Amino acid sequence: NAGVTQTPKFRILKIGQSMTLQCTQDMNHNYMYWYRQDPGMGLKLIYYSVGAGITDKGEVPNGYNVSRSTTEDFPLRLELAAPSQTSVYFCASTGSQDQPQHFGDGTRLSIL
Amino acid sequence: AQSVTQPDIHITVSEGASLELRCNYSYGATPYLFWYVQSPGQGLQLLLKYFSGDTLVQGIKGFEAEFKRSQSSFNLRKPSVHWSDAAEYFCAVGAGNTDKLIFGTGTRLQVFP
Numbered sequence: 657n658a659g660v661t662q663t664p665k666f667r668i669l670k671i672g673q674s675m676t677l678q679c680t681q682d683m684n685h686n687y688m689y690w691y692r693q694d695p696g697m698g699l700k701l702i703y704y705s706v707g708a709g710i711t712d713k714g715e716v717p718n719g720y721n722v723s724r725s726t727t728e729d730f731p732l733r734l735e736l737a738a739p740s741q742t743s744v745y746f747c748a749s750t751g752s753q754d755q756p757q758h759f760g761d762g763t764r765l766s767i768l
Numbered sequence: 769a770q771s772v773t774q775p776d777i778h779i780t781v782s783e784g785a786s787l788e789l790r791c792n793y794s795y796g797a798t799p800y801l802f803w804y805v806q807s808p809g810q811g812l813q814l815l816l817k818y819f820s821g822d823t824l825v826q827g828i829k830g831f832e833a834e835f836k837r838s839q840s841s842f843n844l845r846k847p848s849v850h851w852s853d854a855a856e857y858f859c860a861v862g863a864g865n866t867d868k869l870i871f872g873t874g875t876r877l878q879v880f881p
């Protein structure tokens with residue numbers, strides 16, 4: 657059972673570079689989320705989507721963009737990487753409000 | 769605004785001892801409440817959830833949590849901790865109708881043999 661798959665697991669970027677963090681789920685979930693996790697800060701919601709073609713900002717969206725062209729995929733884009741975006745990024749999905757979110761294993765991103 | 773507070777950043781217990789991790793929330797309506805566990809280098813795994821009904825909920829790995837509306841709390845308990853329980857634990861509250869979760873800052877559990 658694949659669940660939520662994130663790629664890559666690790667990445668080092670230079671300041672100003674761009675990249676896309678991939679997230680795909682095989683559970684046919686409508687709701688998908690991107691979080692970042694910084695030490696001692698818990699998880700902060702970056703963007704979320706309630707279905708294909710629909711996205712919305714979370715708590716910390718600045719510097720990021722998302723798209724949701726299919727139910728399965730929810731990529732997160734960093735256009736101009738900044739050191740403040742060094743973090744661990746988690747993608748999650750759920751089918752409905754009465755079900756828990758399923759998390760991927762995370763992408764550890766360092767920007768130097 | 770909704771919020772979750774986990775007042776204990778780090779807890780150390782001996783193997784076999786009992787455990788209680790605290791979680792307090794602020795939410796205007798009846799919340800959906802969750803406890804997740806995160807092992808090093810891993811994603812978050814659901815331990816248990818509360819939506820309605822019985823205020824004492826059982827989860828995986830021998831964990832339980834009790835919802836106390838009067839105290840706005842959802843504390844996690846385990847009667848006898850195992851070394852494999854060492855991890856970081858996150859309490860979360862469901863907000864609104866879009867399934868957004870608000871997470872606490874986590875409690876790191878260390879278990880000594």
